[in-house]
Amino acid sequence: MDRRVRSSVAGPKGILAAVLTPMDEDLKPNHHAFAAHCHRLLAAGCHGLSVFGTTGEANSLSVNERLAALEGLVDNGVPVETLLPGTGSCALTDTVRLSRAALGAAGVLVLPPFYYKGVGDDGLFRFFAEVVERVGDDRLRLYLYHIPQMTGIDLGLPLISRLVDAYPGVVVGTKDSSGDRERIMTLCREFPDFSVLAGTETLLLDTLRGGGEGCISATVNVTSRLARRVHDAHASGKDDEAEALQERLTQVRMSIEAYPVIPALKQLMTRLTGDEEWRNIRPPLSGLDERRTKDLLTNVPLAELL
Amino acid sequence: MDRRVRSSVAGPKGILAAVLTPMDEDLKPNHHAFAAHCHRLLAAGCHGLSVFGTTGEANSLSVNERLAALEGLVDNGVPVETLLPGTGSCALTDTVRLSRAALGAAGVLVLPPFYYKGVGDDGLFRFFAEVVERVGDDRLRLYLYHIPQMTGIDLGLPLISRLVDAYPGVVVGTKDSSGDRERIMTLCREFPDFSVLAGTETLLLDTLRGGGEGCISATVNVTSRLARRVHDAHASGKDDEAEALQERLTQVRMSIEAYPVIPALKQLMTRLTGDEEWRNIRPPLSGLDERRTKDLLTNVPLAELL
Numbered sequence: 001m002d003r004r005v006r007s008s009v010a011g012p013k014g015i016l017a018a019v020l021t022p023m024d025e026d027l028k029p030n031h032h033a034f035a036a037h038c039h040r041l042l043a044a045g046c047h048g049l050s051v052f053g054t055t056g057e058a059n060s061l062s063v064n065e066r067l068a069a070l071e072g073l074v075d076n077g078v079p080v081e082t083l084l085p086g087t088g089s090c091a092l093t094d095t096v097r098l099s100r101a102a103l104g105a106a107g108v109l110v111l112p113p114f115y116y117k118g119v120g121d122d123g124l125f126r127f128f129a130e131v132v133e134r135v136g137d138d139r140l141r142l143y144l145y146h147i148p149q150m151t152g153i154d155l156g157l158p159l160i161s162r163l164v165d166a167y168p169g170v171v172v173g174t175k176d177s178s179g180d181r182e183r184i185m186t187l188c189r190e191f192p193d194f195s196v197l198a199g200t201e202t203l204l205l206d207t208l209r210g211g212g213e214g215c216i217s218a219t220v221n222v223t224s225r226l227a228r229r230v231h232d233a234h235a236s237g238k239d240d241e242a243e244a245l246q247e248r249l250t251q252v253r254m255s256i257e258a259y260p261v262i263p264a265l266k267q268l269m270t271r272l273t274g275d276e277e278w279r280n281i282r283p284p285l286s287g288l289d290e291r292r293t294k295d296l297l298t299n300v301p302l303a304e305l306l
Numbered sequence: 307m308d309r310r311v312r313s314s315v316a317g318p319k320g321i322l323a324a325v326l327t328p329m330d331e332d333l334k335p336n337h338h339a340f341a342a343h344c345h346r347l348l349a350a351g352c353h354g355l356s357v358f359g360t361t362g363e364a365n366s367l368s369v370n371e372r373l374a375a376l377e378g379l380v381d382n383g384v385p386v387e388t389l390l391p392g393t394g395s396c397a398l399t400d401t402v403r404l405s406r407a408a409l410g411a412a413g414v415l416v417l418p419p420f421y422y423k424g425v426g427d428d429g430l431f432r433f434f435a436e437v438v439e440r441v442g443d444d445r446l447r448l449y450l451y452h453i454p455q456m457t458g459i460d461l462g463l464p465l466i467s468r469l470v471d472a473y474p475g476v477v478v479g480t481k482d483s484s485g486d487r488e489r490i491m492t493l494c495r496e497f498p499d500f501s502v503l504a505g506t507e508t509l510l511l512d513t514l515r516g517g518g519e520g521c522i523s524a525t526v527n528v529t530s531r532l533a534r535r536v537h538d539a540h541a542s543g544k545d546d547e548a549e550a551l552q553e554r555l556t557q558v559r560m561s562i563e564a565y566p567v568i569p570a571l572k573q574l575m576t577r578l579t580g581d582e583e584w585r586n587i588r589p590p591l592s593g594l595d596e597r598r599t600k601d602l603l604t605n606v607p608l609a610e611l612l
Contacts, residue, residue, distance in 0.1 A: 027398070059396040059421035062403070063368065090365040090396075092333070092588055097368070113590045114421065115365035115456055123590035130589055150421055152458055282398055283436055284419045284429035 011141055011172055011195055012084050012106045013213040014047030015204075015227045017220040018055035020265055021069070023280040029065060030277065031072030037221075037269075038078045044306050045228030046220065049078070050109055050175070052086035054150060055218035055262055060282040063094050067101050080104045084216070088145055090115040092127060096134040099142075107141035109175055109216075114151035121159045125166075132167050140170050147177035147199065157186070164194060175199055175216045181206060188212045201227045202253050205246040208234045219253050221265050222272065222305040226252060248304075255300045263288045264296055271297060272306055317447055317478055317501055318390050318412045319519040320353035321510075321533045323526040324361035326571055327375070329586040335371060336583065337378030343527075343575075344384045350612050351534030352526065355384070356415055356481070358392035360456060361524035361568055366588040369400050373407050386410045390522070394451055396421040398433060402440040405448075413447035415481055415522075420457035427465045431472075438473050446476050453483035453505065463492070470500060481505055481522045487512060494518045507533045508559050511552040514540045525559045527571050528578070528611040532558060554610075561606045569594045570602055577603060578612055 019041065022033035038049050051073065052058035052066055061069070066085075074080050087098035088111025099108045113119075113127050132140065144163070146155045155174075163171040176184050177199025184203060187196045188210040196212035198204065204215045204227060220227050226249050233242035256264055263281060267288050270278040281287050288296060325347065328339035344355050357379065358364035358372055367375070372391075380386050393404035394417025405414045419425075419433050438446065450469070452461045461480075469477040482490050483505025490509060493502045494516040502518035504510060510521045510533060526533050532555050539548035562570055569587060573594050576584040587593050594602060 054421075060398065060419065062397045062399045065397075065399060091368045091371075092366065093368045093371060113366065115360075116590055117456060119590040120592065123592040126592065127589035150423060283433035284422055284425040286426065286429040286432065 011213075012048040012050075012143075012197065012216075013195070014231050015045060015201075015214055015220060015224060016048040016050045016084060016197065016216040017041045017046050017224060018053040018216050018218045019049050019051045020221050020262070020269060021052075021056045021058075021061070022269070022278055023282065024277060025280065027280055027282050029061065029069040029072070031069060032076065033275070033277065034069060035073050035076030035078050038073060040306070041221070041224055042082060044224040046224045047214070048082050048084055048106060050084045050086065050216045053109060053145070053175075053216070054147060054177070055221070055265070056086065057262070057282050057285065058086045059089070060285070063089070063098060066098060070101060081106055084109050084143065086111070086145065089113070092130055092134075095131050099131060099135050099140065100137070103135075103137055103139045107143050107172065109143045109145045111145045111147070112151055112153040112155060114153055117152050119153075121156065121162070124153070124155070124159055125162055128163055128171070129166065132170055141173075142167070142171050143195070143197075144171065144174040145177070146174055149177075157190070160187075160191065160194075164191060168193075173197065173213070179203075184212065185210045200253065201230075202250045204230055204249065205234060205242055218261050218265060219256050222256070222268050223249060223252055225306060226304060252301060252304060256296075258299070259288060259292060259296050260285075267293050267296060268300065268302075268305065271302065317519075318354040318356075318449075318503070318522075319501070320537050321351060321507075321520055321526060321530060322354040322356045322390060322503065322522040323347045323352050323530060324359040324522050324524045325355050325357045326527050326568070326575060327358075327362045327364075327367070328575070328584055329588065330583060331586065333586055333588050335367065335375040335378070337375060338382065339581070339583065340375060341379050341382030341384050344379060346612070347527070347530055348388060350530040352530045353520070354388050354390055354412060356390045356392065356522045359415060359451070359481075359522070360453060360483070361527070361571070362392065363568070363588050363591065364392045365395070366591070369395070369404060372404060376407060387412055390415050390449065392417070392451065395419070398436055398440075401437050405437060405441050405446065406443070409441075409443055409445045413449050413478065415449045415451045417451045417453070418457055418459040418461060420459055423458050425459075427462065427468070430459070430461070430465055431468055434469055434477070435472065438476055447479075448473070448477050449501070449503075450477065450480040451483070452480055455483075463496070466493075466497065466500075470497060474499075479503065479519070485509075490518065491516045506559065507536075508556045510536055510555065511540060511548055524567050524571060525562050528562070528574050529555060529558055531612060532610060558607060558610060562602075564605070565594060565598060565602050566591075573599050573602060574606065574608075574611065577608065
């Protein structure tokens with residue numbers, strides 16, 4: 001690890017929540033509750049907010065709904081420079097439109113187009129290249145969102161290398177939700193000017209030690225305080241403390257991961273805020289049934305959350 | 307097989323092309339060329355036109371692009387009642403908007419939401435139910451689009467049964483692109499008031515004999531004349547002739563299927579029309595390279611196409 005080299009990396013670092021999207025009875029994003037949740041997460045220690053990711057049900061929202069919700073956050077005082085909005089979509093033109101709208105943000109997190117399978121690196125390269133060219137703005141900071149269990153698409157290292165070489169200073173990082181520790185370590189090692197953020201806080205300390213920037217995680221919606229303590233202990237060189245805190249963080253994460261994560265988190269937010277609206281979720285996702293909800297609320301250490 | 311029962315099924319029957327979308331240099335749908343291709347397919351024997359499916363690169367287009375292209379077809383004289391537009395999307399609100407816009411058509415072909423994996427039948431049921439309720443119009447005729455190799459979603463028979471029971475006369479059929487002959491035969495047998503269309507013309511005669519309605523196929527963009535002859539020979543009880551024609555149709559299909567199908571078809575259209583614009587394709591798909599194009603044009607019986 002060479003901290004000097006990696007310290008030159010700008011953009012989102014540390015603890016980022018993959019922010020949940022609260023919805024009203026009609027399943028429309030509730031802009032007020034959304035901004036309130038963002039403020040709550042920043043107050044609880046998050047360095048940044050990855051809105052409109054998998055956890056945020058972004059692909060269950062139309063482009064217009066995403067644009068309106070982003071505007072709603074800014075209008076409600078969420079600092080735009082803390083945001084890393086997801087702008088991925090199957091359609092090139094949608095990703096371009098969303099990415100342009102997010103140009104003031106810390107960066108954009110871009111899924112590969114995920115409808116067609118087995119398309120090959122040339123087609124994927126061309127997609128990302130077209131996004132960069134069509135956005136056509138120096139402010140663009142593009143983070144590659146690798147989550148093969150949803151997309152069915154492998155963003156392999158040769159493709160990442162090709163994109164970084166073609167667009168230095170623009171293709172600047174990745175959120176890696178593969179859960180593959182070795183891959184994350186390799187990315188940290190082989191791409192020194194590239195921000196690597198793990199998709200789960202169970203790999204937070206490993207990623208930081210490997211020279212990565214931190215994590216972007218669904219469960220950070222409720223574990224931000226604890227995740228921040230791991231980060232800070234590491235940053236101040238308190239290795240033993242960082243390790244002990246990481247162990248606890250992993251336990252808490254695992255207690256939530258035993259359930260379908262997005263419904264479980266929406267259920268936990270219902271409990272933590274007292275607001276029943278948090279239960280609303282867009283199909284194809286479904287809420288937890290009564291039995292599993294009871295089970296979840298028994299098994300998760302509520303007092304340690306948020 | 308009971309032809310009397312199945313003859314009560316309304317809506318698209320026979321030979322439907324999964325219509326390609328021609329695009330200009332900027333990769334925008336070319337409305338004029340699109341309508342011209344639709345007219346060409348109807349003249350070549352297609353009973354109907356399944357626009358905006360997998361072959362039509364629909365998920366690579368924004369919702370606004372799909373709406374404009376649909377309007378362009380109608381404005382250019384393509385009879386709306388011949389159309390079965392794809393209106394599937396990951397976002398409930400997009401599918402509702404697209405399906406409403408297509409209400410004058412023969413029906414709409416709806417993918418399951420395909421971002422999240424492993425969501426379970428309750429979430430999928432709720433998605434389709436919300437589409438039906440939100441469109442809220444008696445004219446809606448919904449066809450379930452089963453293509454698990456792209457969506458990663460299994461539309462199982464219990465789910466189909468539940469949807470047909472909940473929305474009789476609305477959830478009226480399926481395009482089955484699984485390539486699973488047994489599944490198609492089972493659907494024909496167990497869902498008598500349900501239109502079954504195979505996703506490949508290699509199963510055309512089998513599907514017709516099993517009591518299904520026909521096929522919706524990518525390669526029908528160039529095989530429509532031959533596919534129609536299979537259909538007509540079957541309809542007039544000429545079993546031997548139907549079988550011989552089906553054998554040839556399958557051979558032709560296989561000669562195209564040896565290449566990535568959508569790029570190969572766009573290449574064939576380039577050759578058949580002399581219009582180079584047909585080569586344009588949106589990423590993540592890529593055109594065929596020179597070597598494979600040459601190979602394709604040698605191995606496919608050009609004289610028998612369209």
